[in-house]
Amino acid sequence: MYQKGRAWIELDIDNLAYNIRQFRKILSPKCAIMPAVKANAYGHGAVLIAKALQDLEIKDFCVASVNEAVELRKAGILGQILILGYTSPNQFSDLVKYNLTQTVVDYPYAKLLNDFGQVIFVHIGIDTGMHRLGERSENIKEVYKMWEFDNLKITGVYSHLCMSDGASDAERDITLKQIEEFNMVINFLHRKGIHHFKTHIQGSYGVLNYPALKFDYARLGIALYGVLSSPKDRIISNTKLKPVLSLKARIACVKQLHKGEALGYGLTYKAGKEMQIATVSVGYADGIPRELSNKGFVLINGQKAAIVGRVCMDQLMVDVTDIKGVSCGDETIFIGKSGNSEIMAADLADSINTISNEILSQLGSRLGRVSIKK
Template structure:
C-alpha cells in the first residue's frame, strides 16, 4: 500500500494525459509519439508512466539501455521499445529475448550486431551534426551498406537535433541544416531502392519550436512531463503543458537557534538573530542537489521558505521563522505547489545551476512514486 512517508513523489495521470493530447495536437496526424521513458521516465517512474501511456493508446517507446527496456517489458509494455544507446554484445541475447529494437550507432557496430548471427530489429542512427552517435550523414555509402547485413531487420532511421532549444538565428539555421542532412540521407536510401523504414529526428524542443514535424515518430521527452529545461525557455508552439510530478517531504523536527548559533555540516548557516528552523526528511541521496545558489527555497503552509545550510544526505534545513504552528509531520514541497505558491523543476534546476532534465532524472529510488488526482 502506498504511504506518504518521509519523502515521496506524487504523479498526476490527468496532467500526463493532458500533455499527451497537447503534443498530439501540435504534431501532424501521421506522426506517432515515441515517448522517451529513459532514466526511470525522467525520474517519474518508468513502469507507472509506461503503463499509463500504453493505456492512452501509445505503442512506441524509447529508452537508453537494455535494462530499461527489460523493465518496461516486465511491467507489461507490449509495443516497440527502441534502445537509443550502446548495448554490449554480451546482452544481445536479451535484445532478442525481450524483442527490443537496438540502435545501430555506426557501421562497425552494425557488423558486430550482424555477427551475433540471429535476426535483430534495429534503427539506424545518423549523425547530422551532434557528433555523438550515428554514422555520419555524409558517409552515404557506409549507410547504404548497413542494409547488406542479413541479420539486421532495419525498421527505422533517425537522428538527433542538438540546438533545437535555441532561439538565435544561428541555432535555428543549424537545426534546419541537420534536418536537411537527414532528409538527404532518407532520399538517397529511397533512390537506392531501400524502403520500409520509419523516420524520426525531433525530441521535445524540435516539436515545440516548429521544425517541420513531418516524420513518422516524435521522441517526446521533457515536454511530456510538463516542464521545460529552463524556466526562461521560450518556444514557438502555444502548448499548455502541465507538470506531472510533485516532490514532497516531511518536517522531522523544529528547533530554535539563538543569535550566533550555527547549524549543519561545516556550521554553514549561522543565525544572525533568533531563528526557527525545521529539519526536512530529504537530501542529496534523494536527488536534491548539494551544490547551488544560496537563494534556494521550499514551500511550507503555502509560503516560500529559504533552504539554509548545507544539504545533507538525508535531510535539509529550512528557515520557518515567522510561520506559525510548524510541526513534525508537516509537508514541505520541493517541486510542486502549496497554496498559491509554486516551484517548478526548472526553478529548482536554475537555483542549482543545471537543467530540469538532470534534476528529475536524478530523483532517487527510495522516493516512493504515488499516483494522485490532479
C-alpha cells in the same frame, strides 16, 4: 510500504494525459509519439509512466539502455522499445529474448550485431551534426550497405537535433541544416528502392519549435512531463503544458535556534536572531542538489522557507520563523504547488545553473512514487 511516509514524488496522470493531447494537436496526424522514458522516465518512475502512457494508447517507447528496456518488458510494457544507446555484445541475447529494437551506432557496430547470428530489430542512427552516435550522413553508402546484412531487421532511421531549443538565427540555421542532411539520407534510400522504414528526428524541442515536420515518430522527452529545460527557453509553438511531478517531504521536527548559534555540517549558517528551524526528511541522496545549501527554499503552507545550512545526505533544515503553526509531519514542497505559490523544476534548476533534465533524472530511488488521478 507507505509511499507518503518520509519523502515522495506525486505523479499527476491527468496532467500527463493533457500533455499528450496538446502534442497530438500540433503533430502531424501520421506522426506517432514515442516517449523517452529513459533515466527512470526523467526521475518520474519508468514503469509507472510507461503503464500510464500505454493506457493512453501509446505503443512505442525509447530508452537509453538494454537494462531499462528489460525492466519495462518485465513490467508488462508491450509494443516497440527502442534502445537509443550502445548495447554490449554480451547483452545481444537480451535484444532477441525481449523483442527489443537496437540503435545502430555506426557501420562497424551494424556488422557486430549481424555477426551475432540471430535476427535483431534495429533503427539506424544518422549523425547529422551532433557527432555523438550514428553513421555520419556523408557516409551514405555505408548506411545503404547495412541493408545487405541478413540478420538486421531495419525498421527505422533517425537522427538527433543538437540546437532545436535555440531561438537565434544561427541556431535555427544549424537545425535546418541537420534536417536537410537527414532528408538527404532518406531520399537517397528511397531512390535506391528502400521504403519500408520509419523516420524520426524530433525530440521535445524539435516538436515544440518545429512542429510542422512530417516524420513518423516524435521522441518526446522532458516536455512530455510538462517541464522545460530552462525557464528562459522560448517555445515557438506556444504549446501550454502541465507539470506531472511534485516532490514532497515531511518535517521531522521543529526546534529553536538561538541568536548566535550555528547549525549543520561545518556550522555554515549562523542565526542573527531567535529562530524556528524545521528539519526536513530529504537530502542529497534523494536528489536534492547540495548546491542549494544556504540558498534554496521550499514551500510550507503556501509560504517560502529558506534552506539554511548544508544539505545533508538524508535531511536538511529550513527557516520557519515566520510561518505559523509548523509541526512534525507537515508537508514541504520542493517541486510543485502549495497554496498560491509554486516551485517549477526549471526555476529550481536555473537557480543552480543547470537544467531541469538533470534535476529530475537524479531524483533518488528511495523516494516513493505515487500516481494521482483527480
